Amino acid sequence: MADKNLKLCLLYDFYGNMLTEKQQECFELYYSEDLSLAEIAEHTGITRQGVRDSIKHAEAALLEMEEKLRITEKTQKLQEGLAEIVAMSREAERINRIDTPSLEMSGILRDIEKTARKLSEETL
Amino acid sequence: MADKNLKLCLLYDFYGNMLTEKQQECFELYYSEDLSLAEIAEHTGITRQGVRDSIKHAEAALLEMEEKLRITEKTQKLQEGLAEIVAMSREAERINRIDTPSLEMSGILRDIEKTARKLSEETL
Numbered sequence: 001m002a003d004k005n006l007k008l009c010l011l012y013d014f015y016g017n018m019l020t021e022k023q024q025e026c027f028e029l030y031y032s033e034d035l036s037l038a039e040i041a042e043h044t045g046i047t048r049q050g051v052r053d054s055i056k057h058a059e060a061a062l063l064e065m066e067e068k069l070r071i072t073e074k075t076q077k078l079q080e081g082l083a084e085i086v087a088m089s090r091e092a093e094r095i096n097r098i099d100t101p102s103l104e105m106s107g108i109l110r111d112i113e114k115t116a117r118k119l120s121e122e123t124l
Numbered sequence: 125m126a127d128k129n130l131k132l133c134l135l136y137d138f139y140g141n142m143l144t145e146k147q148q149e150c151f152e153l154y155y156s157e158d159l160s161l162a163e164i165a166e167h168t169g170i171t172r173q174g175v176r177d178s179i180k181h182a183e184a185a186l187l188e189m190e191e192k193l194r195i196t197e198k199t200q201k202l203q204e205g206l207a208e209i210v211a212m213s214r215e216a217e218r219i220n221r222i223d224t225p226s227l228e229m230s231g232i233l234r235d236i237e238k239t240a241r242k243l244s245e246e247t248l
């Protein structure tokens with residue numbers, strides 16, 4: 001079984017709904033609750049081997065979905081681009097404040113920043 | 125079978141890779157190439173009923189994936205937000221050109237617009 005790791009948890013955030021209920025339960029207990037296979041077996045009434053298989057299948061399914069859909073890869077690029085837009089709108093506002101600031105410009109730059117932040121939150 | 129429609133084709137663009145090869149072939153011949161069930165049957169060597177089943181299963185799988193993952197819904201919101209950022213950066217540039225334009229401001233606003241357009245293309 002792969003080490004408990006961040007990448008699988010990120011994939012789970014995106015694709016978890018596509019797994020079976022049993023896979024979701026075992027995956028969450030193992031990765032989010034940090035229970036051992038034996039503890040999950042006791043908790044769910046599945047055999048230890050059954051738990052292990054369920055988690056392995058869930059991991060394989062998550063990796064396969066990312067290979068086919070590449071949502072997390074696209075989302076990461078998107079997040080980087082939106083962060084750049086936030087930084088640029090703040091830099092533009094800094095320039096606007098030099099000499100004679102335009103209130104109208106200020107308002108638009110704030111709206112650009114707000115929109116980029118909102119999109120960033122919604123796509124995570 | 126549902127009418128040939130735009131929504132299913134949009135879903136196919138996002139989730140098509142998750143379908144079986146046979147489903148992809150039948151779906152594309154039916155929706156993109158606009159062949160009839162009988163023509164697809166002749167072309168693929170599958171029975172007409174087999175083609176119909178394959179397309180129905182593909183449609184159901186696409187709708188189920190969207191219900192679980194909501195990628196196209198999120199992408200649509202994202203596209204709207206990015207279009208707003210493009211419009212706002214152009215409006216800011218219009219304001220910047222009034223009275224004493226700042227070249228530095230102009231450059232940043234162009235970069236914001238360029239970044240938003242790039243993200244928009246990459247996520248489609």
